Amino acid sequence: SAVISQKPSRDICQRGTSLTIQCQVDSQVTMMFWYRQQPGQSLTLIATANQGSEATYESGFVIDKFPISRPNLTFSTLTVSNMSPEDSSIYLCSVGVSSNFYEQYFGPGTRLTVT
Amino acid sequence: QKEVEQNSGPLSVPEGAIASLNCTYSDRGSQSFFWYRQYSGKSPELIMFIYSNGDKEDGRFTAQLNKASQYVSLLIRDSQPSDSATYLCAVNTGGGNKLTFGTGTQLKVEL
Numbered sequence: 772s773a774v775i776s777q778k779p780s781r782d783i784c785q786r787g788t789s790l791t792i793q794c795q796v797d798s799q800v801t802m803m804f805w806y807r808q809q810p811g812q813s814l815t816l817i818a819t820a821n822q823g824s825e826a827t828y829e830s831g832f833v834i835d836k837f838p839i840s841r842p843n844l845t846f847s848t849l850t851v852s853n854m855s856p857e858d859s860s861i862y863l864c865s866v867g868v869s870s871n872f873y874e875q876y877f878g879p880g881t882r883l884t885v886t
Numbered sequence: 887q888k889e890v891e892q893n894s895g896p897l898s899v900p901e902g903a904i905a906s907l908n909c910t911y912s913d914r915g916s917q918s919f920f921w922y923r924q925y926s927g928k929s930p931e932l933i934m935f936i937y938s939n940g941d942k943e944d945g946r947f948t949a950q951l952n953k954a955s956q957y958v959s960l961l962i963r964d965s966q967p968s969d970s971a972t973y974l975c976a977v978n979t980g981g982g983n984k985l986t987f988g989t990g991t992q993l994k995v996e997l
Binding site for chain 2: 802804813814815816819861863867872873875876877878879880
């Protein structure tokens with residue numbers, strides 16, 4: 772499996788501001804994903820980060836709120852824009868390393884608190 | 887109907903017993919099924935995946951898949967207190983590479 776890092780590991784932000792979360796992988800991967808895990812909840816897919824093209828967003832998530840970049844096969848960013856307390860959550864990136872079985876491996880996560 | 891359903895628990899088992907975790911899914915086109923373990927405050931860790939009907943064993947863990955019944959389970963033999971965590975079932979859905987997660991089952995292994 773790949774080694775995945777995320778920055779920052781946690782942050783406390785004021786409402787109305789934006790935070791960019793970075794995800795770095797130690798090897799080239801085809802698929803990268805961004806998830807949100809709200810307190811006590813399971814994981815919800817925000818979007819698939821596509822290298823060299825626009826991200827593919829899931830229902831309920833829009834690019835203006837969660838812009839994503841994927842400049843190469845080892846790096847992606849997720850920005851949480853114009854934050855509100857409802858955005859307080861853990862944000863996780865994951866990578867898919869197999870095209871056959873679709874398994875995904877997760878980064879350590881970014882714990883975001885919006886005040 | 888939720889796409890992936892799990893009993894939220896908590897499921898309590900004594901140390902040394904077998905823990906049985908269950909998951910049902912709705913998408914008959916799903917091909918791959920995953921079990922993740924998540925300790926409190928940590929990110930999910932992939933512990934098993936299965937794609938063929940039947941059993942797959944890895945150490946103390948056995949994943950079981952029954953596509954006809956749309957059912958996947960995880961058995962943990964000789965449960966240890968260190969197995970206490972939330973176990974997330976995930977299924978690839980929509981015929982592609984996306985995973986849909988269940989809400990997770992909290993397992994508590996008691997001394």
